[in-house]
Amino acid sequence: MKILHTLFFLLFFTIYGTSQNASVSGKIIDNNQLPISGVNVIIKDSNKGTLTNGEGVFKIENLSSGSYILSVSYVGYKTREMNISLADGQSLSLSAIILYEGNEILNEVLITGERTNKFSRKQTAYVAKLPLKDIENTQVYSTITTELLESQMITNFDDALKNATGVEQLWTSTGRGGDGAGYYSLRGFSVQPQLVNGLPGLTNGTINPANIERIEVLKGPSATLFGNAVSSYGGLINVVTKKPFVGTGGEVSYTSGTYGLNQIIGDFNTALSKEDDLYFRINTAYTTEQSFQDAGFRKSFFVAPSLSYKVNNKLSFSLYAEITQAEQTNPTFLFLNRSAPMEASNIEELDYNNKLSFTSNDLTLKNPNQNYRIEMDYKLSETWQSQTLLSKSTTSTRGYYTYLFDYGILGNNTFTRFINKQNSNTQTTDIQQNFIGDFKIASVRNRVVIGLDYFNATQTDNGTGYAFYGNITPEGGANGDNPFTPEIETEVYPLSTAGADAVLASQAVGNNKSKYHIYSLYASDVVNITDRFSAMVGLRLDRFDNEGDLTTTEDDYDQTTLSPKFGLLFQPITDRLAVFANYQNGFTNVAPQLVGNPDEGPQTLKTFDPEEANQLEFGVKTNLFNNKLNATVSYYDIKVKDRVITDPSSPFNKIQGGEVVSKGFEIEINANPISGLNIHAGFSNNFSETTKSDNTEILHRRPLEAGPETLYNFWTSYEFQNGKLDGFGIGAGFNGASESFAINYESTGDFILPSYTIANASIFYQANKYRIGLKLNHALNEEYYKGWTTINPQAPRSLLATISYKF
Structure with a gap:
C-alpha cells in the first residue's frame, strides 16, 4: 500500500507539474519592424497576462496544456487575437507579431506590469483625435503619467500640473460660479482645465486626482x-481618466498629512460578464483638509463609475461618469488695485501676515459637479471607423463668496x-461624430479624421448682489468704515452665516440665464x-450662435470662423528622431458694441470679426536608446x-487692431538611463508683450496672465531592483519660477511677486501587493x-504618509 501511495503521488505531481509548466513568448513589432514596449498581451478569459519589455518581447508562464486565445492590444493600434495550442511543458515561441495602427480609444486595456520609462507616455488618440505617436505629431504636448503622480504622492490637481513644462498656476480654485476652477498660465495665456478624455468636462472646483x-x-x-x-491661445489641458480593463483587481490607499489632510481612495475593476466582454470599474475618494492659515478647509467625496462593453470585433460602447460633492471656504485672495497706485509694490512693503485667512469656517461654498460621457466605436471597414461621442456636464456653486479689494481710499x-x-449653475452638452480613416491613395498613406461637433452651454445665476462687509489690513487689522460713505463707521461685521445673511438681506437676487451654441465641422x-x-x-468651420440673456434679443449675435492648421515633420531616424514645424490657429468670438457720439444721435451697433491667434513653431523630438530618452525642444x-480697441481718433468708435506677442522656448526630458531610475525635467522661457493698443495702461507691458518669464521643474526617483534593498526607493525634485507681475499698469506701477524654488523629497517601499511611502513637500x-492681479499665499512645509494595497 505504501508503494501504491508513493506511485500515486509521484504520478499526480508529475502530471500537475507538467500541465502547469507550459509558456508562450514572442515579440511585438509595428509596421516598420520596430519593437513596441508596453503592449498588453493576455490570455483571454483568464487572469494571465503581461506587458512587452523595451525590446517588444513578452513571456507568459505557468500555463496549463490546452487551447487559448492570445489577445494583443495597445492604445493607438488595432487589437490582434490569435489561437494557440500548448502541450504539457511546451515553451511556445511565436514569430514576430505585427500590430497595425488604428483607433483604440474605447478599448484601452491596462495590466500592471513593467514599463521602462515610467514618466513618459508617447502614444495617445486624443491630441490629434486619431491614433498618433508623439514623434509623428507636429504639435507639442506634455504628458503627466500616473506613475509620476504615484511617485510624487500627489493628492491634488494643482500639484500634479507642476510637472507640465511651461505651466504655472495663476490662482487656485475659488469655487465661485462660472469660473471657479483654477487658472494656469500656458505660453503667455490663461487657461482652465476643461477637457476630459477629449470632451468638455467643466468644474467650479478642483479636479480629483484619484481617477x-x-x-x-x-x-x-x-x-x-x-x-x-x-482651449486658449496658449493651449489646453486634457484629463484622461482611468478605464475598465480585462480582469479583476483594484487598490485601496490611505494618505495622511500635515494640516489635517486625510484621503481615502478606492479602485475596483471586475468583469460583469467575461463572455460578453462587459467590464466595470469604479474609482472613489474621500478627502478632508484644513488650511495652514487660521481658518479654511476643504472636503470632498468623489465617485467615478465606468463601463466598457465590446459587442463584437466591430462595435464597442463605453460609459464614464465623475460625480463630486465638495465644500470649501473660498481661498484668501488679496485683489490689488488695477486703476490707482498702491502704497506697496512688493510683499515686504505690504507687511502681509500670510497665516491669516480673513474668513471663517462658517462661510463656505458647495460645489456639486457631474460629468457624463457615452462613447461608441463602430468599425465600418478595414480602413474606416465611426466614433460617436456624447458628453454632458453640470457644475454648481451655492454658498458665501468673499473677496478683498484695495481701493486705496482708507490708506x-x-x-x-x-x-x-452664490447660487449658480452651468450645464454643457457636446455631441461629436468622427469618421477616422487609415488608407493609402496610390502609395501615400493618409490618416484622416472628419468630425461634426455641436456644443451648447447654459448658465443660470440666481445669486445676490455684493455687499460691503468690513475692512482688513494685511498685518491683521480690521474696521467697519465703509470707504464709500462720508461718515466714519465703527460697525462690527462678524464672519458668520447669521451676520452675512443680515447684510445680504437688502441685496437684490439675480435672475439671469444665458445660452450659446457652437456648430462645427473639422477635418x-x-x-x-x-x-x-x-x-x-487641418481646418475647422465654426459657427457661433450667442443667445445671451434669454429675456432679451439685444445681446444676440453670431459669427462664422475658419481655423486652419498645418505642420511638417521629418524623421532623419525613423521613430527615433524628428524635426518638425507647425502653424496653429486659435480664435475668440467678439460681441458687437455700440459706437457713435451719443450727443450727435443714437448710437449704432457695430459687428466685428473674431479675434485670432496664429502660432509658428519648430523643434525637435527624440525617442532614443530604446525609449530610454524622450526629449522635446521647441521654439514658438x-x-x-484683431483685438477690439478704442479708435485713437474717436473715443466713441471701436476698431479691430490690438495685438499681443508671445514667444519663447521649451525643453522637456523624460529619461530612464538605468533600470529603476526615472527622470522628468522641464524648462521654459516666455516673452510676452502688448505691442498695439489704445490703452496706454498695458501698451508695451507684459500681460498679467502671462505669469513668470522662466519656469522649471525636475523630479527623479530610483527603486532598487535586487538585493536586500529590493523594493525600496527614493525620490527628489524641485520646481520654481522667476519673479512675476501681479500688477503691471502704467498708472499703478508694478507689484512684483518674488521668484521661488520649491524642493520636495520622498522615500518608499514597494512590494508585490502593497506600497508605503513618506513625502516631504x-x-x-x-x-x-x-x-x-491678486496675491495668493502658498502652503508651507508639509509631510505626507501613504499606504496602499493592491488586489
Missing part, C-alpha cells in the same frame, strides 16, 4: 480640432471685503509623403491680432506667492 490615468497639456492654439470653448494698505451669496489629415516625411493639414511665436519652507 486620473494621465494629464495631457497641449501647447499652442488648438481651436482647429477642439474649438475655442475649451494703510486697507482691503475692503465684499460678500455675496485633419496626416499625410505620409514618404516613410520619413509627413505633413499634417504666437501673435494675437516644500522642504526649504520659504514663503512664496502666486497671483494674477
